Amino acid sequence: MEKNCSRKSRVLPLFRLLLVTLALLCLAPLALVVGVRAQSKATDPGVRPGPPAAGKFFSTLSKEQSALGPLFTQDFNNIFGVTATETGHLGLGPVYNSDECELCHSQPAAGGASTFVNQALLVYNADGATNTVPYFELSAGAMQNSRFPQQLGNLSLPDGLDHQVFTITGRADAGSCDIAQPDFSEAQSENDIEFRVPPPMFGDGLMEIIQEKDILSNQSAQCAEEASTGICGTPNYASDGSIGRFGWKAQNRSALIFVSEALTGEMGVTDEAFPNEGNETPGCVINALPEDHSNFISVPPADFPGTPERLALFVRFLAPPTPAPPNSATLNGQNQFNAVGCNICHSSPSPVQFVTPTAAISALSDQNVNIFSDLLVHHMGNCLADGVTQGAAAGDMFRTAPLWGVGQRVFFMHDGRTTDIVQAVEDHSDTYCAQGYGGSVLSGYQNSEADTVINSFNALSLTNQQDLIDFLRSL
Numbered sequence: 001m002e003k004n005c006s007r008k009s010r011v012l013p014l015f016r017l018l019l020v021t022l023a024l025l026c027l028a029p030l031a032l033v034v035g036v037r038a039q040s041k042a043t044d045p046g047v048r049p050g051p052p053a054a055g056k057f058f059s060t061l062s063k064e065q066s067a068l069g070p071l072f073t074q075d076f077n078n079i080f081g082v083t084a085t086e087t088g089h090l091g092l093g094p095v096y097n098s099d100e101c102e103l104c105h106s107q108p109a110a111g112g113a114s115t116f117v118n119q120a121l122l123v124y125n126a127d128g129a130t131n132t133v134p135y136f137e138l139s140a141g142a143m144q145n146s147r148f149p150q151q152l153g154n155l156s157l158p159d160g161l162d163h164q165v166f167t168i169t170g171r172a173d174a175g176s177c178d179i180a181q182p183d184f185s186e187a188q189s190e191n192d193i194e195f196r197v198p199p200p201m202f203g204d205g206l207m208e209i210i211q212e213k214d215i216l217s218n219q220s221a222q223c224a225e226e227a228s229t230g231i232c233g234t235p236n237y238a239s240d241g242s243i244g245r246f247g248w249k250a251q252n253r254s255a256l257i258f259v260s261e262a263l264t265g266e267m268g269v270t271d272e273a274f275p276n277e278g279n280e281t282p283g284c285v286i287n288a289l290p291e292d293h294s295n296f297i298s299v300p301p302a303d304f305p306g307t308p309e310r311l312a313l314f315v316r317f318l319a320p321p322t323p324a325p326p327n328s329a330t331l332n333g334q335n336q337f338n339a340v341g342c343n344i345c346h347s348s349p350s351p352v353q354f355v356t357p358t359a360a361i362s363a364l365s366d367q368n369v370n371i372f373s374d375l376l377v378h379h380m381g382n383c384l385a386d387g388v389t390q391g392a393a394a395g396d397m398f399r400t401a402p403l404w405g406v407g408q409r410v411f412f413m414h415d416g417r418t419t420d421i422v423q424a425v426e427d428h429s430d431t432y433c434a435q436g437y438g439g440s441v442l443s444g445y446q447n448s449e450a451d452t453v454i455n456s457f458n459a460l461s462l463t464n465q466q467d468l469i470d471f472l473r474s475l
């Protein structure tokens with residue numbers, strides 16, 4: 001019986017589609033007349049078309065800084081091999097997620113987020129590597145970093161670390177190195193796997209030098225209203241006690257440390273901040289450590305000191321995204337955004353405008369930072385929770401994602417679970433959060449701090465909701 005039905009539905013898909021469309025066309029005016037509010041949802045117009053509105057360096061860099069820009073961009077585009085034989089740049093692996101920064105950070109331009117095409121599919125077998133593509137790297141999905149909240153095979157112990165997806169085993173330049181990929185299917189069957197997608201880094205130089213006192217005074221004002229809003233974020237702190245800004249949980253304080261970690265963590269290229277390999281299987285530590293290091297041969301300053309310093313300057317030179325010019329709909333959308341309280345967390349320019357202090361790179365001095373984030377971490381509910389603790393950010397806490405540039409972004413939220421910006425807004429609240437990403441839903445965490453705001457968003461008229469969404473896509 002069931003078989004018959006499913007065969008029938010496969011034979012007549014077009015016909016069925018036609019019927020459904022006709023039915024919807026007939027019912028739509030009815031729904032409007034009777035005012036069926038639950039059916040009326042704003043729609044995401046999708047990635048804003050046109051040329052990339054991000055990816056350029058500040059136009060106010062000095063002549064000397066501008067002259068070095070292309071060198072730093074080149075570093076971001078370098079493809080790494082295990083030895084220098086294949087690509088001219090050595091250090092890949094033994095375990096890695098990708099062989100190039102830009103593969104993960106390219107939407108809508110170098111320095112950005114994940115594109116429509118999952119780049120993992122380009123690197124898994126590069127140069128003869130024998131990796132298989134794990135179940136979660138989908139061709140139409142974002143490139144994913146994977147973390148196991150608990151230790152695989154010993155679920156009572158916390159883990160939380162990034163487990164690189166690929167190994168160099170089988171590559172022509174990997175010698176006899178033989179390491180297996182992590183058992184992602186086991187992690188999946190034990191519900192012990194969570195994902196992170198690459199966030200963009202445009203404007204991160206400004207984000208890096210916002211002063212702590214400004215973040216803290218905004219936090220005090222926010223928390224003073226907690227009784228009525230339910231919202232009171234907290235800073236995450238780095239190991240030296242300073243306030244973290246980078247990463248989905250604001251777990252990292254500086255551009256330099258983040259890119260050093262990315263070099264080792266994402267690509268396995270050891271550097272002067274992190275000089276040991278992530279996997280030390282005999283036969284797999286192939287080069288002198290650290291593989292990237294200060295260059296004592298070339299003439300300073302261009303090639304000196306190491307790649308992380310140059311990549312950190314690449315990050316700092318990148319100007320923030322330029323929003324589309326406002327129109328009456330997006331202006332109303334911004335008012336609605338503030339009226340329902342999105343701006344309590346995504347706070348810029350109202351109620352707070354971060355302004356950078358005087359900076360050594362003068363392009364970064366005295367800038368209004370339209371970041372749409374308080375740079376605090378918040379409790380976001382069971383549906384978003386990933387069970388990974390990083391510093392002060394518990395398993396359900398995330399940094400208010402900066403919204404500058406979301407107009408041209410493809411994947412949203414820390415695990416890239418949706419490409420629909422309306423769904424991303426609904427996902428702030430357990431009540432409306434849809435599990436479209438195949439991950440596990442955790443339990444036991446408190447309600448999302450955003451619950452009241454998301455209820456207010458859902459209570460807006462369809463026009464106001466749509467204007468708010470159009471405003472987001474204008475950023």
Ligand code: HEC
Nearest residue numbers: 097098101104145196197198201246247248259262263266
């Ligand atoms: C395999 C994909 C991948 C590669 C390759 C990669 N990244 Fe990332 N990047 C990520 C992910 C995922 C995050 C978020 C990490 C987190 O929060 O746990 C991230 C975050 C960042 C951030 C922080 C942005 C912010 O505002 O929070 C910076 C800066 C960055 N990466 C720079 C780099 C650089 C430089 C390279 C090359 C050395 C690189 N990345 C290579 C996936 C990648």
Ligand code: HEC
Nearest residue numbers: 342345378398399400401412413414424425449450453457
């Ligand atoms: C309690 C604080 C809070 C409130 C209120 C809030 N947000 Fe967020 N928002 C967050 C956090 C935290 C994230 C990141 C979630 C994650 O990493 O999975 C986020 C992510 C987003 C994203 C996805 C950005 C990205 O980089 O993927 C969008 C879009 C967004 N919020 C829009 C809104 C809108 C619109 C409202 C108001 C209706 C709103 N938010 C209210 C905290 C908040």
